[in-house]
Amino acid sequence: MTTTPPHEPPPDAAEGGVRVEVYGIRHHGPGSARAVRRALEEFRPDAVLIEGPPEADAIVDLAADPGMVPPVALLAYAPGEPPLPGDDGASGSDRRAAFWPFAEFSPEWQAVRYALDEGVAVRFCDLPAANQLVPPSPPDDHEHDHGDEREDGDEAREGIRLDPLGWLARAAGYEDAERWWDDVVEHRDGGPSPFPAIAEAMAELRERVADEPSVKGLPPGYLLREEQREAAMRRTVRRALKDGFERVAVVCGAWHVPAILAKVPAARDDQTLRGLPKAKVSMTWVPWTHGRLAERSGYGAGVRSPGWYAHLFAAPDRPVERWLTDAARILRQEDLHVSSAHVIEAVRLAEALAALRGRPLAGLDEVTEAARAVLCEGADLPVELIRRRMAVGERLGSVPDDTPMVPLQRDLADRQRRLRLAPSADARELELDLRRDLDLARSRLLHRLRLLEVDWGVPAESRGRGTFRETWTLCWRPEFDVELIEASAWGTTVAGASAARATAMAAEAESLAELTAVVERCLLADLAEALPAVMGTLADRAALDGDVAHLMDALPALVRALRYGDVRGTGTGPLRTVVDGLVVRVCVGLVPASRGLDDDAARALLGRLDRAHSALALLDDAAHTARWHTTLAALVDRDDLHGLLGGRLTRLLFDVGILTDVPDRMARAVSAGVAPARAAAWVEGFLSEGGLVLVHDDVLLRLVDGWIAALPADAFTSVLPLLRRAFGEFAAAERRAIGDRVRHLDAAPSARRGDDPIDPVRAAPATATVLRILDPEARP
Incomplete structure (x- = not known):
C-alpha cells in the first residue's frame, strides 16, 4: 500500500488529515484483486479513483445491479454518420471504439464493487475517452527515432517502458514475467501488502528511463499520450481533494504510481491537457468474454489463462x-x-x-x-x-436491462428473448426446421444480422435433406456490440436497418452477380420493405448487361432464391420474370460466347456451364430445361468448340439421356488424328463430374485405356499433367475401382497396333504408369 507519507504528497493536497493511497496493480490478477479489496477495507477511503475513462462515472452505479455479471466491459464509441450510396467503407465510416474490460478477478472491478457496497464515491481518473478516440497528435521532435545516435542503454530503457514487469522478472532470475508476477503477487494469499514494494520498484524503473528515453519501436505518439494520461490522473486526484474528500484511494496500473505521486505543478498538467482534440462519444456497458481477456486474443493487458x-x-x-x-x-x-x-x-x-x-x-x-x-x-x-x-474457461457476462443501449441493440435483445436465442460465447449448432414458425423467425433474424455484418450465426451445411432445413453455428463475440452500434446508422430495428443496408448494397453492387446475391439475401431475410427497390435495380441492370458470363454468374443465386422462396413463405413473383429473361438470354448468347476460347477462358466457361446447369435442374421448369438442352446439343457438335467444353457438354447430355452415341463420340475425340492435347482436354471435360462412369461402362473405359496405351512417348509426356488433373479430382474409392477394373480388362483391339499381339514385357512400363495415374495406391 502506497501512502503519501513518506512519499511526497500530490499537488494541492493539504497536509492535515488528508491521505492519498495509490495501489499499483496489474490488470486482471486474482492476488492483486484480493490485495486491493483488503487494502481498501483497511484504509476505509471516502473516495475511490480507478484507472478508466471519466465518462463512465455516469453509469458506474450499474455495476451494483444484480444483472451485472462479469466479465463485462466499458465501451466508449464515437457515433458515425451513415454513408451515402457509393461511398467506400462500412456504415459509420472509420470504426472508433474502445473497451475497458473487467472480470470478477480484476482489481479495478473489486475496487468498484467495494465503493458501491460501502456507499463510497467512485470515479474514473484516466484521460477522457473523448480525447482517446481521435487520431493521435503528431510526435514531437524528441519522440523521433534517434537512428544512428541510439546508445547502448536505449534498448534497455525501451524494454523497461514497454514491459516493466518483464524487466523486474529478469532481474529476479525469471524468464517468464507472468510466472514471476504469479509467484510474488497472484499466488500469495494474506501476508503484508505488496503495494509499497511495487511502488518502490516502479519508481526505480522510471528513474532509469527518465533521461531522454529512446522511442524507437514505440507506437507514434506513445510518450505524449502517456504524459497526457498521467496528467489527467493527477488532475482527477486534485479535483477529489478540492471536492472535500480526505481519504482518497487510487487504483491504477503499477507503472503510473510514481507519476501520480510526483510533485507536478497543476499549471503544467493543465498545459499538457489544454487544447486536446475531442470526439463526441457515448459510453455503455457490454458483455465480455474470458476468451477476450486472454493474451492470444491480442488484448494488450491480456493474461495467459x-x-x-x-x-x-x-x-x-x-x-x-x-x-x-x-x-x-x-x-x-x-x-x-x-x-x-x-x-x-x-x-x-x-x-x-x-x-x-x-x-x-x-x-x-x-x-x-x-x-x-x-x-x-x-x-x-x-x-x-x-x-x-x-x-x-470461456464465459460470457451479462449487463442489466436498463444499461444504455442504442435502439438497435435493444431491439435485438428483445428479439433474442422472444425467439429464445440466448447469446453464448461457446460455439453451438442450431438446427432449424423452416416449416415451424419459430425456426423460420430465427432464420430470418440471423440472415438480417448477416446483412448488417453481425455474424452471430454462420450458415453451415445442413445434415438433413430438403429445402426446409437450415443449420447454423452460433457464437457471440463482444465486438458485435460495436458492429450493432455502427449499424444503428441504418435504422433503429433489425428489420429496418437490414432493409436499408440491403438497398444501399444493391445500389453499390459493381456486378450483376453481386446484385443477385443481394436479392437472394433479401429473400432469405424476408425484407419485403427493401425487395421492390432491389428488384427494380436488378431488372434494370439485367436488361442492360449483355455479357453472357455476367448473366450466367447471376443465374444460380436467383434460382436458389426463387426455389426456396416458397418454402420460406416469401413472395417471389417479380423475381420469376427476371429469371425467365435471364435463361432466354443465356441460351441465345452461349453459342457465340463459346467461340475461339483459349484454355483459361474455356475453363472459366466450364465452371459457369456447370453452375448454370445445376441451377436449371434445381429450377425444374420444363420449358427452360428443354431450351437449355437444345442449346447444349447445338453447341456440342461445333468443330471450333474447345476440347474441354466438348467433353463436358457430351457428359452433361449423356447424363440426361439425350446423347446415346457417346462411345462413338469418345472414339472420334481420342482417335489418332486428333492432337493429344485436345484429346486430353476432351477426356478431362468428360470426366470432370467424376469417374463413376468409367467404373460402370466398360466400353468407355476401354476407349480411354486404349487411347492412353497408344500414345507415343512424347505425346504422353505432354498430356500427363492434364490427365493427372482429371484423375486427381476423383475420390479415392473411384480411383481404386477404376484401377481394379483396368487390371482385369481384356486386351482391347483399340489398344493394339496392327495385328501384332501385345508384348507384356514392353507394355509393363506403360501399364504401371497408367495404373499410378488412375490410382496412386495401386500396384501393377
Missing part, C-alpha cells in the same frame, strides 16, 4: 485440489476413466513440481503437467480438452 485466474480468485483455499478435481470431472463426462486416486496422485505431483521449482503454489504449468502425466496418461487430446474448458 483467464480460467485459471478466475479459479484462483473463487477458490483461494486448496486451489490445486479443486482444480484437478474439476479436471477429473470433465474427463469423466467424456467417458474417460479417472478415479479419486488419480486426483490424489496428480495433486501430489503438482505440489512436488512446485517445491522443486521454488514456487509458493503450484501454478498452471504444474497442474497441467500433473494432469497430463496422471489424469490423461500422457495423451494430448484430454489435456487440450482441459485447457479449452478450464484454462480459458
Whole structure:
C-alpha cells in the first residue's frame, strides 16, 4: 500500500488529515484483486479513483445491479454518420471504439464493487475517452527515432517502458514475467501488502528511463499520450481533494504510481491537457468474454489463462485440489476413466513440481503437467480438452436491462428473448426446421444480422435433406456490440436497418452477380420493405448487361432464391420474370460466347456451364430445361468448340439421356488424328463430374485405356499433367475401382497396333504408369 507519507504528497493536497493511497496493480490478477479489496477495507477511503475513462462515472452505479455479471466491459464509441450510396467503407465510416474490460478477478472491478457496497464515491481518473478516440497528435521532435545516435542503454530503457514487469522478472532470475508476477503477487494469499514494494520498484524503473528515453519501436505518439494520461490522473486526484474528500484511494496500473505521486505543478498538467482534440462519444456497458481477456486474443493487458485466474480468485483455499478435481470431472463426462486416486496422485505431483521449482503454489504449468502425466496418461487430446474448458474457461457476462443501449441493440435483445436465442460465447449448432414458425423467425433474424455484418450465426451445411432445413453455428463475440452500434446508422430495428443496408448494397453492387446475391439475401431475410427497390435495380441492370458470363454468374443465386422462396413463405413473383429473361438470354448468347476460347477462358466457361446447369435442374421448369438442352446439343457438335467444353457438354447430355452415341463420340475425340492435347482436354471435360462412369461402362473405359496405351512417348509426356488433373479430382474409392477394373480388362483391339499381339514385357512400363495415374495406391 502506497501512502503519501513518506512519499511526497500530490499537488494541492493539504497536509492535515488528508491521505492519498495509490495501489499499483496489474490488470486482471486474482492476488492483486484480493490485495486491493483488503487494502481498501483497511484504509476505509471516502473516495475511490480507478484507472478508466471519466465518462463512465455516469453509469458506474450499474455495476451494483444484480444483472451485472462479469466479465463485462466499458465501451466508449464515437457515433458515425451513415454513408451515402457509393461511398467506400462500412456504415459509420472509420470504426472508433474502445473497451475497458473487467472480470470478477480484476482489481479495478473489486475496487468498484467495494465503493458501491460501502456507499463510497467512485470515479474514473484516466484521460477522457473523448480525447482517446481521435487520431493521435503528431510526435514531437524528441519522440523521433534517434537512428544512428541510439546508445547502448536505449534498448534497455525501451524494454523497461514497454514491459516493466518483464524487466523486474529478469532481474529476479525469471524468464517468464507472468510466472514471476504469479509467484510474488497472484499466488500469495494474506501476508503484508505488496503495494509499497511495487511502488518502490516502479519508481526505480522510471528513474532509469527518465533521461531522454529512446522511442524507437514505440507506437507514434506513445510518450505524449502517456504524459497526457498521467496528467489527467493527477488532475482527477486534485479535483477529489478540492471536492472535500480526505481519504482518497487510487487504483491504477503499477507503472503510473510514481507519476501520480510526483510533485507536478497543476499549471503544467493543465498545459499538457489544454487544447486536446475531442470526439463526441457515448459510453455503455457490454458483455465480455474470458476468451477476450486472454493474451492470444491480442488484448494488450491480456493474461495467459483467464480460467485459471478466475479459479484462483473463487477458490483461494486448496486451489490445486479443486482444480484437478474439476479436471477429473470433465474427463469423466467424456467417458474417460479417472478415479479419486488419480486426483490424489496428480495433486501430489503438482505440489512436488512446485517445491522443486521454488514456487509458493503450484501454478498452471504444474497442474497441467500433473494432469497430463496422471489424469490423461500422457495423451494430448484430454489435456487440450482441459485447457479449452478450464484454462480459458470461456464465459460470457451479462449487463442489466436498463444499461444504455442504442435502439438497435435493444431491439435485438428483445428479439433474442422472444425467439429464445440466448447469446453464448461457446460455439453451438442450431438446427432449424423452416416449416415451424419459430425456426423460420430465427432464420430470418440471423440472415438480417448477416446483412448488417453481425455474424452471430454462420450458415453451415445442413445434415438433413430438403429445402426446409437450415443449420447454423452460433457464437457471440463482444465486438458485435460495436458492429450493432455502427449499424444503428441504418435504422433503429433489425428489420429496418437490414432493409436499408440491403438497398444501399444493391445500389453499390459493381456486378450483376453481386446484385443477385443481394436479392437472394433479401429473400432469405424476408425484407419485403427493401425487395421492390432491389428488384427494380436488378431488372434494370439485367436488361442492360449483355455479357453472357455476367448473366450466367447471376443465374444460380436467383434460382436458389426463387426455389426456396416458397418454402420460406416469401413472395417471389417479380423475381420469376427476371429469371425467365435471364435463361432466354443465356441460351441465345452461349453459342457465340463459346467461340475461339483459349484454355483459361474455356475453363472459366466450364465452371459457369456447370453452375448454370445445376441451377436449371434445381429450377425444374420444363420449358427452360428443354431450351437449355437444345442449346447444349447445338453447341456440342461445333468443330471450333474447345476440347474441354466438348467433353463436358457430351457428359452433361449423356447424363440426361439425350446423347446415346457417346462411345462413338469418345472414339472420334481420342482417335489418332486428333492432337493429344485436345484429346486430353476432351477426356478431362468428360470426366470432370467424376469417374463413376468409367467404373460402370466398360466400353468407355476401354476407349480411354486404349487411347492412353497408344500414345507415343512424347505425346504422353505432354498430356500427363492434364490427365493427372482429371484423375486427381476423383475420390479415392473411384480411383481404386477404376484401377481394379483396368487390371482385369481384356486386351482391347483399340489398344493394339496392327495385328501384332501385345508384348507384356514392353507394355509393363506403360501399364504401371497408367495404373499410378488412375490410382496412386495401386500396384501393377
